Amino acid sequence: MVDYQERFDIIIKKLKDNGHKITPQRIGVIKIMAGSEGHPSVEKVYEQLQNEFPTMSLATVYRTVLLIKSLGEALELGFPDGSNRYDANKPYPHPHVICVKCGKIIDPDISSLQDMQQEIADETGFKILTHRLDFFGICSDCPS
Template sequence: MDKSDRLAAFLERMKRKGKRLTPQRLAIVQAVLAHGGHPTVEQIHHEILAAYPTTSLATVYKTVSLLKEEKEILELEFGERGNRYDAIRPRPHPHMVCTRCGTILDLELAGLDADVARLAQETGFEVESHRFDIFGICPACRNMG
């Protein structure tokens, strides 16, 4: 599903649930979808300030929280480095993370879902979510010395 289809589907779900769709909330959703990477709340806030200069950081946090509840974004927690959000692939998937610059790359790992299901069956766990991150130094940082 492309970004415009995802936006339309999200807006329709929000209307059905009686959620308010303010211009600021719509701008936040569009900014998250348009980012193409793994933005922070602060980056999203910065993106919409030109069009909506009175939008508070709290409004962005509340909207991101709503998106997370609705499973429209995947939250990636990195402790002191802060949280990042993935709207392109809002389901659990592996990431490669640079420990110097914070770059995050999405990865495909064939068979991961099957392995998670197998492990759940073997252990009796009911898996709610999973996360697989690989940490290292990206090529750009390695080339800088």
């Protein structure tokens, strides 16, 4: 888990540097996304902001998430069922371990991924830009 305040400041600065306005709604969304370890969905972010911003539009959350993503400050995780979840705490590609029962997502430590990427590049002739690695299973809190 990267320091929340640091991530918050970086994202706010990036918005300013690119000429975007700092609105209360954006601050609210970024507060949640920069500090969240749980890889929240847009709906979850929206729900968490209902107390502070009762009249906030769901579209605003979508727009803000899209903006942060386009600035490279959030990682989007799309799943086969169509759901999307986001990580603005560690916005660079990294592996995930996902519980198929409760939806929990954790970030494991893996050593050998960099070697693998080079191996792939050599074998296929591709210029590799990014990657995605997810493991699906059942966590120790859920009945298997």
